[in-house]
């Protein structure tokens with residue numbers, strides 16, 4: 006199938022997040038965010054990733070007190086804050102039409118509850134968005150991508166505290182007004198389902214040893230849903246041109262066998278994943294999640310107006326990340342596992358895995374797209390897809406990442422099939438664009454970029470940028486609107 010299936014105005018692009026790319030964690034009045042303190046040592050020191058994602062108050066205090074770049078990698082990122090002009094030039098050469106990035110809330114309100122916004126932070130993103138506009142590149146801006154001011158984590162308890170809703174709304178109000186005319190496409194929370202999987206990363210919820218982690222995580226999630234809906238309403242008031250999307254980490258589950266019990270288990274796991282987009286696209290919690298709360302003794306406190314707020318302010322489009330698929334079984338212990346990081350799953354014998362154990366599954370992307378379209382009938386946007394690999398730099402400085410080209414090509418071919426079947430797909434942004442620090446492992450050497458960045462896991466290197474083979478390949482794909490696939 007050639008890619009001429011892609012519609013006019015298709016948003017070809019790349020994507021990254023502030024906390025993984027910008028660095029300059031304390032420049033120009035920026036406050037510390039939760040991503041700046043965990044992890045707080047060298048990447049090679051990390052042993053237990055789950056401990057990393059559930060930090061204790063002591064670890065946070067120690068990390069916040071650590072000066073300089075001891076908090077590499079995320080405190081240094083890939084130096085985007087310093088080198089953004091050069092990166093934008095190379096994105097323009099690549100020919101992208103969209104750049105998905107996030108605003109660091111802690112650049113705008115360093116503590117989250119400050120009286121006034123930080124002008125230097127606002128001015129940075131204004132320059133960046135304006136420059137993108139000069140190149141005809143549409144910013145697609147995530148308001149919260151695994152990042153909130155640390156002060157709100159330590160003093161408020163993160164998103165588990167309802168007062169954070171109003172603080173987020175104020176932050177959103179400030180940036181929506183300031184960037185009106187420069188930014189049209191907004192995403193509220195990155196991978197909102199992460200809040201119940203990794204409550205610190207997704208919701209700023211610290212592991213305080215009280216044992217009510219799930220309770221606080223679902224409470225935090227509810228507050229994010231309400232905040233997202235309120236911001237959606239506000240965005241429409243401020244700018245009738247604005248388009249607001251939710252963002253889901255789509256985790257497609259296959260049954261391990263055709264035993265109906267396994268099939269039902271997979272359906273359950275899919276429905277729990279999609280419960281998040283059900284709230285944001287359909288405007289109400291589905292029964293499956295309410296049953297989950299009942300059966301696990303979780304009581305989510307809601308204000309009387311919350312259900313109406315969710316119902317009245319659903320999103321315009323659904324964006325999602327797609328990297329891999331998972332396997333479900335009633336008795337998972339019968340099967341071998343794969344996935345070294347956050348996602349440990351039953352090994353699917355039909356699929357290869359990445360160096361990090363993630364199943365490589367292009368056809369799964371077509372299934373995911375078709376499913377989402379059938380369920381919701383709203384425009385879809387693939388805002389993350391890419392391959393994390395430990396690229397090798399050749400003696401001549403080049404990176405021949407044919408495996409990444411292969412990964413992207415096969416996924417885009419499947420996306421084209423879904424579009425040909427009638428799925429309304431707005432765009433596709435390759436995760437990384439430039440090499441950035443990995444979210445789950447905090448490694449720089451788990452590389453996703455089309456552009457190599459000369460930095461290692463300890464922050465050593467020049468930071469210099471070199472396009473990889475995948476850069477030229479993707480430029481051709483965009484220039485031909487997918488016909489070259």
Ligand code: BGP
Nearest residue numbers: 022195196393442443444445446
């Ligand atoms: C998603 C996140 C990203 C990103 C990506 C790749 O879950 O939204 O921030 O990093 O996954 O994951 P990783 O960096 O852990 O390999």
